[in-house]
Amino acid sequence: MHQTFDAALEINLLHANQAGADHNRSHFDEWGIRCLNLMSSPGAGKTALLERTLAALSGELKITVIEGDMTTELDADRLRQYGVPVIAINTGRSCHLDSKMVAGGIHSLAKDYDPSKFDLLLVENVGNLVCPAEFEVGEHGKVALLSVTEGEDKPLKYPLMFREADCLLLTKIDLAPYLEIDLPRLEANVRQINPQVTILPVSAKTGEGLENWLAWVRLTVNSSQQTVVSSRPTVQ
């Protein structure tokens, strides 16, 4: 969050965003869509994970994607190859998606598709381990990705993202042998911030751990349509 001159304005900004997020979620619930918000530092592998996810699940679930980037449609184009509708949102100078942008994305989707035909909306946020965690977009669950190359101290240094996450994917786990990463310590640091989060080591490159991730996604889609973000699945 940028510091503003006016604390009241900052509160207004977050309140207005939250109202928009609640509005989005009520539409998702009405349509029977589950929404997941994927967040991480740049380059932690959100798009690679989505490619694997679409390849595995687009036969059994009707999926659509909102792809947030400050600029370019590079990631959106990668995902369009999987034959699902991908709405690209360029945020310009904004360092995160907000609920208003996602509402705009949904309106754009609804021009060509009946939203109630979808089971799952995957939102790929702007690469940023800080600000996206403050701006809910209407999701039913928050998925944080942390590449093992980023180091075991990150949950302590960027606590909000890790506190908010329902599922934490430790990505690029195939690189762990080439790093000095202390994985038990990383897990302990995560648990200090968020004892309940589901932690799943994965590699989009080798496929390691992806079955657990796909099981978590299926469980989220098939769980109650009631909006309870805090009802955290416990697949490990």
Place this chain on the structure above:
Amino acid sequence: MHQTFDAALEINLLHANQAGADHNRSHFDEWGIRCLNLMSSPGAGKTALLERTLAALSGELKITVIEGDMTTELDADRLRQYGVPVIAINTGRSCHLDSKMVAGGIHSLAKDYDPSKFDLLLVENVGNLVCPAEFEVGEHGKVALLSVTEGEDKPLKYPLMFREADCLLLTKIDLAPYLEIDLPRLEANVRQINPQVTILPVSAKTGEGLENWLAWVRLTVNSSQQTVVSSRPTVQ
């Protein structure tokens, strides 16, 4: 940058920050200190690079560090082991350092030290590839770090950071053999955004390329004390 309700407020925020940055820099120039602002995604290796830099240069240059983190003094404590004054700034919910915070850090340093005795102030910004690039703190040069694990598309997706950088360090170059990274394409993407930037591949782990980085730092310290951020050294 967060979207605010009021475009004028956003402009005021950046203008006020710039005035503070210019003020800081005029002090640095008066004291004969050169200031570098190090910025990157979380986990790209800013602190590891600073450890190597302090180990190599603290005998020949009088160095001080401002260490910006949202929370914790983990990184500041790592750097204090090198026997240089390290001022820790916890930014709380703010996703970047600004010129006012750095001014506060300098005032804190000046309680115990004569600032004019220092040659070099190294500022480690909050891990964020977006917002720190918008908020100058009074630096004479901007150093961006991009880990090769982050992928070759990042300069296109986060252009401001790469456009603003005077020196770009491609960190963790020792991991390149284990990745599918296309280094020539990465360099082409950087050059598309910023043709003049000095690009230096480095590894804080193996020491590869560090001599080039140290040469760039020495050149920056020894170059004219006139404030010309755009006078880019061309060490390659």
